[in-house]
Amino acid sequence: MTVKAQFDHSNCEDCPIRHRAVCARCDADELEELESIKYYRSFEAGQTIIWCGDQMNFVGSVVAGIASLTQTMEDGRTQMVGLLLPSDFVGRPGREAAPYDVQATTDVVMCCFRKKPFEELMATTPHIAHRLLQMTLDELDAAREWMLVLGRKTAREKIASLLSIIARRDASISQKGLTGSIVFDLPLTREAMADYLGLTLETVSRQISALKKEGVITLEGKRHVTIPDLGRLMEEAGDDSDGGFLV
Amino acid sequence: MTVKAQFDHSNCEDCPIRHRAVCARCDADELEELESIKYYRSFEAGQTIIWCGDQMNFVGSVVAGIASLTQTMEDGRTQMVGLLLPSDFVGRPGREAAPYDVQATTDVVMCCFRKKPFEELMATTPHIAHRLLQMTLDELDAAREWMLVLGRKTAREKIASLLSIIARRDASISQKGLTGSIVFDLPLTREAMADYLGLTLETVSRQISALKKEGVITLEGKRHVTIPDLGRLMEEAGDDSDGGFLV
DNA sequence: TGGTTGCTTTGATGGAGATCAAGTGGGAAC
DNA sequence: GTTCCCACTTGATCTCCATCAAAGCAACCA
Structure with a gap:
């Protein structure tokens, strides 16, 4: 296994995929393991990518298109709780079930990694875990900023x-x-x-x-x-x- | 350094501090490093623990009392974006500035760790980083669930x-x-x-x-x-x- | 004892946004 | 070209909650 201590993403500008989480192209140079468990999936606009409560067997990044995270009440009221633009990460390492629906708002292409191998990779590659923590903190900040929008x-x-x-x-x-x-x-x-x-x-x-x-x-x-x-x-x-x- | 592969928190029931993140008492048995960088701080009700934009030089858990995370607009409208009950974690490893005010809603006692040493500990202790990721994912889920409350x-x-x-x-x-x-x-x-x-x-x-x-x-x-x-x-x-x- | 202060309740009124209901316009299928 | 469909716009009305205002109540202090 060849893992550099630090990612260098200075060349990401040329990378059409621009993953913030795990840039499929850029990281491939550094982590052939990522490359080996990578695959792509396409979804049509309106399609549900993941149903709330479903088992999630992959994590990944949006490559093209827009996906949304949505919560729905019994009576049908719905609230979008997140917007996934290209380069945004989807999935919860260490979690079984999806906490909300993920829907393709436009046609979507995702770069996926099977969850098990990804988690194993995470365990052996500290800076991936660290990167994921940073991203999750970003998402948390975004969610909280959005709470101000919704509430006030x-x-x-x-x-x-x-x-x-x-x-x-x-x-x-x-x-x-x-x-x-x-x-x-x-x-x-x-x-x-x-x-x-x-x-x-x-x-x-x-x-x-x-x-x-x-x-x-x-x-x-x-x-x-x-x-x-x-x-x-x-x-x-x-x-x-x-x-x-x-x- | 003596670090067990797994935390065993079955004895946490007796622990008055009940840290989910880093139980000051329980973990002390396992991680003397944590113990060595630990200290306590008290805040009176109404006091601001951290100002939005301030440098944060510590992370920690609420031990007693209730703290709140608050965002304020220029014109004074405010939105609470999180409620910190005993055992909840405060702080952003890897971040400089606080993204929002943290205020003591009641009298508060916090168990703090200086940020630098804590981050170093995190780097050398994968399961602390992992635990932090799990907690941040929990907070993210809570924030998103709250978005449904606020919006709908x-x-x-x-x-x-x-x-x-x-x-x-x-x-x-x-x-x-x-x-x-x-x-x-x-x-x-x-x-x-x-x-x-x-x-x-x-x-x-x-x-x-x-x-x-x-x-x-x-x-x-x-x-x-x-x-x-x-x-x-x-x-x-x-x-x-x-x-x-x-x- | 009375006054001050902070938190809370209650009332009266108004307005921002929801709801109900047509109607528009553009693209695709026939 | 016509029709259908869908996303969108616009109008009329209603309602829930914000706003403004006053008063209740307990703790504390002088």
């Missing part, structure tokens, strides 16, 4: 918060306009946004219309968004943080 | 959810009544409950009065609560889960 922000602020998260997260992938404006396609339906924000889809629609009318955002069609001034949007979100934790 | 539950359900958490958490400490009823003292002011639930203190007060009038709970004074039927309360909370993740 107005509908308008909630929308602005979500848009600025996606903008900042997407900005690294999509092009920034010449004037510094950010352009991206909303990867979520109004209903999915509502589920994430603890609102109804009608309220989401109304607030987006309002932001559009006031020039905070521009819409082409229903999904193509331009944000001329991210600072303005973040003010609308009541956002004093750098948003580093979020999603 | 009514005021009444929120109150019932909070009461049943405290009841289940406290039940192991306080006595269960003869009829199976649970008795405990609310460790939070109405305002603190409101901050946790994303409500106003008036709404909290009204909902508690309503639950009392309908016999779901009994109040002696303002804080002493009896829950005659936990099942009933959990129905009120809209709670289908076993609540295993929460707090």
Whole structure:
């Protein structure tokens, strides 16, 4: 087994997969064990990747597309509790059952590792465990920041918060306009946004219309968004943080 | 260094400290290193243990009392994002700054470990890192379950959810009544409950009065609560889960 | 004893967002 | 081209909770 003491991810920029957790390409150079237990799975939009309560026999990272973590009450009320963008990790080493549904919001490609071998690898490779702890702490911070959004922000602020998260997260992938404006396609339906924000889809629609009318955002069609001034949007979100934790 | 491969916490029942993370007494038998870097700190109710953004130079567990994790917006709106009961762990190995305020809700005693030595210990003691990962995953699950409460539950359900958490958490400490009823003292002011639930203190007060009038709970004074039927309360909370993740 | 202070309760009112209900528009299938 | 379907928008109304305001109550102090 050849394991370097430290990961060097300076070359990850070229890696289309960009795993934060276990970059399938980058790490492969360092950990052939990872490579050997790796496989890919595809899911169609709307498909449920993991059902709440199911046995989980793999962990992995989202390579392409968007997946969501969702909790549902008996009467059907649902709350999205996490958004998985490319490079985000899925799975709980050391856990049997999934604590919530994982759904493909768009078409999704995942890079998976069978759980058992991955856990064994983790046990023998301290820095993978350490990396996983760091990532879990990031997720925890994101979840807690989102609790502020859910508990205390107005509908308008909630929308602005979500848009600025996606903008900042997407900005690294999509092009920034010449004037510094950010352009991206909303990867979520109004209903999915509502589920994430603890609102109804009608309220989401109304607030987006309002932001559009006031020039905070521009819409082409229903999904193509331009944000001329991210600072303005973040003010609308009541956002004093750098948003580093979020999603 | 004498480190057993596995922790045996079967004797923790007698341990008043009951650390889930690093039981100061129990682990001391196994890890004298932990003992050597351990110290205690006391905080008065209302005192801020850690300010958001501060350098954190220790990690530790709550030994007695209740602490809360709080986020505050510029305009003063605040949201509690976590409740730390005795045995809960505080701190982010590998992190510099605290992501939110930690406040003593009641008088608090903490068992602390200086961060640097603790991290070094973690690096050389895989199962401590593993234990920390498990705990962080627990916290993440709790945070996400709370997102459902904040996003989708009514005021009444929120109150019932909070009461049943405290009841289940406290039940192991306080006595269960003869009829199976649970008795405990609310460790939070109405305002603190409101901050946790994303409500106003008036709404909290009204909902508690309503639950009392309908016999779901009994109040002696303002804080002493009896829950005659936990099942009933959990129905009120809209709670289908076993609540295993929460707090 | 009376006053202050902090926590809590209760009442009256208003508003943000939910709910119910049409209606729009664009893409795919026929 | 027409039809259907789905995501979305917009309008009307209602309701739950926030807000503002006042008062109750226990502990503590002078």
